[in-house]
Amino acid sequence: MAIMTRIGLIRLVVIAALIGALELACRTGLIDHRIIIAPSEMASALWTLLASGSLDADIARTLGLIGLVTALSIVLGFAAGIAIHALPRLREALDPFFATYYAVPVFIFYPVLIAIFGLSLMPIVLIGVATAIVAMIIATLNGLDRVPRVLDKVARVHRLGRIATALQLQLPAAAPYLFTGIKLAVSYGFIAVIAAEFILSPAGLGRDIADAYADFNNRRMYALILFLLIVATLINAVLHGLDMRFAARRSGGRA
Amino acid sequence: MTATRRAADTLILLVGLVVLWEILHRIAGETAMPAPLSTFAYLVHNLATPRFIANLTTTGLELGYALLLAYGIGLAVGVWLGAHRLSGAVGEPILVSLYSLPKITLYPVVLLIFGLGISGKVAFGALHGVLPVALLTTGAIRAIPPVYLRAARTLQLSPWQTITTVLLPAALPEVFTGLRIGFTVTLLGVLLGEMFASKEGLGAMIINALQLAQGEEMMTVAIVLFAFAALANGLLLFVEHRLRRI
Amino acid sequence: MNAAPVPREVHAELKGVTRIYPAVPGAGAKLPVHALGPIDLDLVRGEFFAVVGPSGCGKSTFLEVLAGLQKPTAGSVSFEGKPVGGHVPEGIGVVFQEDASFPWLTVWHNVAFGLRRNGVAAAEVRRRVEDAIAFMGLKDFAGAYPSQLSGGMRQRVCIARTLVLQPRLILLDEPFGALDAQTRLLMGDEVLRLWRRTGATVLLITHALDEAAMLADRIGAMSARPGRFIEIIATGWPRDRDSTIVGEAAFGEITGRLWERLRSESLKALGHSGVSAMAAE
Ligand SMILES: Nc1ncnc2c1ncn2[C@@H]1O[C@H](COP(=O)(O)OP(=O)(O)OP(=O)(O)O)[C@@H](O)[C@H]1O
Ligand SMILES: [Mg+2]
Secondary structure, three states: OHHHHHHHHHHHHHHHHHHHHHHHHHHOOOOOOOOOOOHHHHHHHHHHHHHHOOOHHHHHHHHHHHHHHHHHHHHHHHHHHHHHHHOHHHHHHHHHHHHHHOOOOHHHHHHHHHHHHOOOHHHHHHHHHHHHHHHHHHHHHHHHHOOOOHHHHHHHHOOOOHHHHHHHHHHHHHHHHHHHHHHHHHHHHHHHHHHHHHHOOOOOHHHHHHHHHHOOOHHHHHHHHHHHHHHHHHHHHHHHHHHHHHHHHHOOOOO | OHHHHHHHHHHHHHHHHHHHHHHHHHHHOOOOOOOHHHHHHHHHHHOOOHHHHHHHHHHHHHHHHHHHHHHHHHHHHHHHHHHOHHHHHHHHHHHHHHHOOOHHHHHHHHHHHHOOOHHHHHHHHHHHHHHHHHHHHHHHHHOOOHHHHHHHHHOOOOHHHHHHHHHHHHHHHHHHHHHHHHHHHHHHHHHHHHHOOOOOOHHHHHHHHHHOOOHHHHHHHHHHHHHHHHHHHHHHHHHHHHHHOO | OOOOOOOOOEEEEEEEEEEEEOOEOOOOOEOOEEEEEEEEEEEEOOOEEEEEOOOOOOHHHHHHHHHOOOOOOEEEEEEOOEEEOOOOOOOEEEEOOOOOOOOOOOHHHHHHHHHHHOOOOHHHHHHHHHHHHHHOOOHHHOOOOHHHOOHHHHHHHHHHHHHOOOOOEEEEEOOOOOOOHHHHHHHHHHHHHHHHHHOOEEEEEEOOHHHHHHHOOEEEEEOOOOEOEEEEEEOOOOOOOOHHHHHOHHHHHHHHHHHHHHHHHHHHHHOOHHHHHHHHO
């Protein structure tokens, strides 16, 4: 435990030193403020921006989109995973698709979706779901594959029906894998929504960053970037914390 | 027997996708979603035009440079963090959290530093690729059983011999996985870069085609990219499987 | 050594039961496997019956057919006079060979699993769960997760989970297969206690001859696959026995007799087809 905290301390020092060096380089003019502004300036810019409330609508829109995309991907991906698992032949045929899905740049379809649905929310939701859902499907299949077969027998000894077996035994048994899928879905959903907004969209935080960049408004741009990085880090930290909680419970450790 | 049946099933799904495309075309209309047939005709006619080849070359070049950077830096950092215990313990979680950040938010910063030309896109591609390469290399080196090193010592191997005959072969398969994933995300990074404020490359082409309502061109570029990425991934996977079977 | 003159009531009955696993077509095509039978057996209400046999002889198959988890290919199974087939009747509890504790539930909730679903009142659930947990010696671990327990304790959780439902026929499939010999003897005592207290009919599958000899009223020795009973031995032990009987002369006789019958079968199971003929000479 002592080693863990020592390493954590060193890590903190390293990160602080990096930020401090950047601060110093910016303050002394080593780095042009037209390229990067000092971290302290980013923070104060973000603070004023948040306090002004002018960002609220875009924050709500973007985070809402990410939430919608993630929720859709998780629910639909889970359902699709269960369906595909029940059809071994379909699954075998789909396997090559799953294996290459994340190797091809699916995002390149975003402009195609805009061509079909116009510059609205629809293309963003669709590209987000397209990016995130397959991870959830794969994780569901993985999880169901690893449900011990003895659980089916236990279910029958307890005379559980199909749905009760799925909810009370298969779901919790597959839960660790499902959680991996959820983590990936959140992460992919986030990236896809921000990227879509950044490249072409009527509004949203990604669009704000692109606009600030085009207006040479570095204070605003860096404030927005900082905001998104903080949100992403927070989400990751929460998911990571939940993960550790599950893992600790299932693999022993604390008594 | 079953292998051919499986291939046939996959083929049926592929045909199903094309049918779905046709249906989408019927619903969405000619400009939004061109028919598969007219797209394939467009692809055949335009693939060899100088304009297409110029864009293809640009993307290829950017990808090549970005991979060089990502692989070079990623391997170096990975070996360092894998071999030096304290650096690894301190640095790996930092890399992991960087890996899970949406890098697209950093693209304006990259553009401000490297400019709008080819180097900005190269840097952005490399930024994507360097993290998985570094992380998987670190993991690969750390996963080498210590008993291998002891064995090398009992065999009186020199440090250099130890690296080339024991450590490298032991770590290679997983390092290669890193290179494969690095390839995928580097390509994605380069394309994202091209899709924003760029005039050259396949990513720029697809945005341009959107503005000109050139449905066939959009689908053509997408198909070419998909085919290229899938092929490259298949090739890298093939090599990887070979490596694992040593 | 005749059993006491209590009326023999047939609790479960197998008639001409065989089980053949059908051939699997396609990848690595498998031939049909004749795993079990034909088997004729009456289980008497309240008795402790042990099944021993070489590995892979069809013991688990036998248990699953009896429990209604599998349909026999031929023959019939009945429990308390009603035919069994395709589904598990109320009143039968099963503890499986594999660890089937739920890693996502605490010991307490593992044990309560079956009760909660049956609409038993909360206070009654609590009483019965706590009783079962105490009976299996898990009191200090009620809040622990299975991953924090040893293999033997996890099997006890599974036994407690079966026990709370108050089954009238308890089927145990090598529940202590993974435990060391000493712990197994002690677990044997627990099963005896369980059997005496619940008054249930117990069928225990085991590959340990001494375990069978020490615990059971009757022992069915099973042949190599397809599993059939080549002999059924009555031990004649008193009802309030415990593991100390391993020191008795009769114990040695029974294990010796069992081994005599099973040696050639075990060799067969190992694939020494010729040796069995030699051993018979
Ligand atoms: N689902 C199945 N499909 C095909 N064959 C099976 C199946 N289950 C069991 N078998 C085969 O039937 C035979 C009996 O299996 P069973 O599990 O009943 O043996 P067992 O006596 O319980 O073995 P063990 O001592 O290892 O637990 C074995 O040869 C086994 O390979
Ligand atoms: Mg068995």
